[in-house]
Structure formats: C-alpha cells, structure tokens
Amino acid sequence: MSKNTTTWFTSWFDTPFYHILYKDRDHTEAHKFMDALTSYLNLPETGTILDLACGKGRHSLYLNTLGYDVTGVDLSENSIAYAKQFENHRLKFDVHDMCKPYHKQFDAVFNLFTSFGYFDKNEDNLNTIKAIKSDLNEFGFGVIDFMNSEFVIDNLVPEEQKTVDNIVFNLKRYVEDGYVIKDIAFAHEGENYNYQERVRAFTLKDFELLFEQANVHLLDVFGDYKLRKFNPKTSERLVMIFK
The missing domain is CATH 3.40.50.150 (Vaccinia Virus protein VP39)
Known part of the structure; x- marks a missing residue:
C-alpha cells in the first residue's frame, strides 16, 4: 500500500x-x-x-x-x-x-x-x-x-539517502516553476510513503x-x-x- x-x-x-x-x-x-x-x-x-x-x-x-x-x-x-x-x-x-x-x-x-x-x-x-x-x-x-535561495540552488544536492530511527529516507531535490522542491520517499511497517516539500525560491x-x-x-x-x-x-x- x-x-x-x-x-x-x-x-x-x-x-x-x-x-x-x-x-x-x-x-x-x-x-x-x-x-x-x-x-x-x-x-x-x-x-x-x-x-x-x-x-x-x-x-x-x-x-x-x-x-x-x-x-x-x-x-x-x-x-x-x-x-x-x-x-x-x-x-x-x-x-x-x-x-x-x-x-x-x-x-x-x-x-x-x-x-x-x-x-x-x-x-x-x-x-x-x-x-x-x-x-x-x-x-x-x-x-x-x-x-x-541563490545559495541553496547553487549548492543543491540532487539525491541523498538518510537513515534516521531505522527509516531510510530517499531525498530528491530540484528546482521547478520557481520552487525549490524536495521529494521524500520511504517505507515504514510495510507501507510506502511519498511526501513533497515545496518552497518558493524568493x-x-x-x-x-x-x-x-x-x-x-x-x-x-x-x-x-x-x-x-x-x-x-x-x-x-x-x-x-x-x-
């Protein structure tokens, strides 16, 4: 699921x-x-x-x-x-x-x-x-x-894997339509989760x-x-x- x-x-x-x-x-x-x-x-x-x-x-x-x-x-x-x-x-x-x-x-x-x-x-x-x-x-x-925003975009790490409390978070970062976006994907107790952070690159x-x-x-x-x-x-x- x-x-x-x-x-x-x-x-x-x-x-x-x-x-x-x-x-x-x-x-x-x-x-x-x-x-x-x-x-x-x-x-x-x-x-x-x-x-x-x-x-x-x-x-x-x-x-x-x-x-x-x-x-x-x-x-x-x-x-x-x-x-x-x-x-x-x-x-x-x-x-x-x-x-x-x-x-x-x-x-x-x-x-x-x-x-x-x-x-x-x-x-x-x-x-x-x-x-x-x-x-x-x-x-x-x-x-x-x-x-x-200028510094963040210049130093963006496109992909990263981070393990916290035995949860493996797969992070993808990119810029789209004036937003800095981070896709967050992970599995926990048999379920897959997908979230997204979107912040305007003011x-x-x-x-x-x-x-x-x-x-x-x-x-x-x-x-x-x-x-x-x-x-x-x-x-x-x-x-x-x-x-």
Missing part, C-alpha cells in the same frame, strides 16, 4: 515522520541565533513575542527561558498538541493560519527557519506579511528568517516587492545566524528585519 499526498504543509508537518527526519537540527545554533536576535532588537526584558509557524515550539521554549512572554502558533494540530505540554503563564501555543492576523499585538513577530513561501497563491504570501504587520505593536519588529528582491505591497519597511538584512552581512552568493540565510 502507498500513501501519497502533495498538499504538503497541511499533511507532511502533521506526521511523526517529519519530526524524525529533522530530529538532528542544531539546537545550540538556534539558541545562539535567538540570543543574537533579541539582543540586536533590544526587546523589553519581559517583552511579548509571536513565534509564527512554531512547529513543536523549539524556538518558543528557549525564548521563554530568556524571560519573554511567548505565543507559538502553527497550522499543524499535532505539533501544537505536543507543544502544549510545555505551556506556562508566559508561554502559550495555539493552532493558527499565518495568512491571517492573530488577535493580539506583540513586541516582535518571528517567522523562523524558512517557514514562509509554502503557498501556491502569491496573495497568501502577501497576506502573511500584512498579518505580521497587524500583529506588531507601535514599537514592534517583524523578522523573517528564510533560506538564501530572493531579497522578491521580498522587497512584497514588503512594499504590504507597506512595511525593511530595516536590516543579515546572511547568517550570527547576524553577519548578507551576501547573495555566499550567505546561507536571508534574515530580514522590518516594521
């Missing part, structure tokens, strides 16, 4: 296999990024942060330990159900569609780890930035941490156009988690600060 789905971000993120495949993500690097970012933004000591598309809440949890009042939201009901076990009076999780404004304003809205550009309709990408703007208070900052210029349309102002652009200067050819990340 084969299970196949390509409406990918509403299904793949809700599977346990997504979290198995990416279980080795670097928490130390993520923590240092949050340290650098909150310090750079000079957020109030007990400031409020919306972690938009938070997954299981790894960034939210750490930001909360730094003293911030954090709300983590994600479309994945399973991820939010998992994250809710860590809630406290200054850490909350909620199922929410990031295309729509949340019912509260914050000192900062963080959209981290390339959690943007999933949508087929460009208006949904624009609506997400408009929603971020409406979720910011008068002094708030928006942050989008995206892949540097460049800084593409974001600048979206920001202009959403009437937000780009303040700074960084190229990595140490907040070093962005270089379109060599930077691994595209970290944008706006308001």
